[in-house]
Amino acid sequence: MYPGTQDQVFEYGSGHIRSSNAITLDLDFLKAVGTLRVPRRVWEALARHASWIEPSILSRWVELLENYDGTAPPGAYRDALSWPNVEHSTREVRTLAAQLQESGGPLYCVWSGKRLNDGYDIDHCFPFKHWPNNHLWNLLPTAPEVNSGKSDSLPSAQQLHKAEDRILRWWNQAYRQTDYESRFYEEAQVALPLPTEQPTSLDGLLTGLRRQRVRLRTDQQIAEWSAQ
Structure with a gap:
């Protein structure tokens, strides 16, 4: 909800996925999962300030996973969610x-x-x-x-x-x-x-x-x- 209102920020629609032994993460599959609408102003803010927002979201997500699991070694979830270094290649x-x-x-x-x-x-x-x-x-x-x-x-x-x-x-x-x-x-x-x-x-x-x-x-x- 937007602060002080009952207006929903994100609108979503659920889809239907058939079970299978293998899936291909292409556009057709993602459309079948469902839809999520992000307001343009929110999207632009996330894109512009991603270098500050992402670390906060990542830290909170790691904290939640560690609380749910409790068996993973220290740093395991953070290592799994870290982005690999992209090689400069032509x-x-x-x-x-x-x-x-x-x-x-x-x-x-x-x-x-x-x-x-x-x-x-x-x-x-x-x-x-x-x-x-x-x-x-x-x-x-x-x-x-x-x-x-x-x-x-x-x-x-x-x-x-x-x-x-x-x-x-x-x-x-x-x-x-x-x-x-x-x-x-x-x-x-x-x-x-x-x-x-x-x-x-x-x-x-x-x-x-x-x-x-x-x-x-x-x-x-x-x-x-x-x-x-």
Whole structure:
């Protein structure tokens, strides 16, 4: 309830799950579990202040589990609920880019438009330092000198706008109609605020990319960068 009222904060609806020996945690399964509606203002506050809220919730949850159980060794529940360290990795996409080059496909720096021949980097569009994310949509081929200049900065709105066609070309070239396509869209749906009318289109992903850029800029005040 909201303080001083009888108005419920969270609305929910129960679903129905058939028992099975194995389940797949995909969107269809989660829809079958039920629904939970979070007011936008509450969601935005949780997203913005997650770095302060999460430790409090985690501590309270661990305390409740330890009281219910009483047999687990000290620290067992906290260790089980801790997030693993995410490795900064571009190897998979670098291998994919190399395979595309070997097949004769042209490879371009998404930020400068320069054709990449012998040397190239794989850049995290949203810097890994500020948002540890190795999703396929976030990894883009870039000229080494451009990647070095961008470093841990966020692409500016103007830079992202100038690069849109090249990002779309890379996504289409690397992931559409390949074994990566399903994973590519699933990762984007999990991480990006996609438009409801275009959840599985490249234009919709680009809209989500622009929206997430604004969120990161607003919430973390990350320095912006534009190619010269």
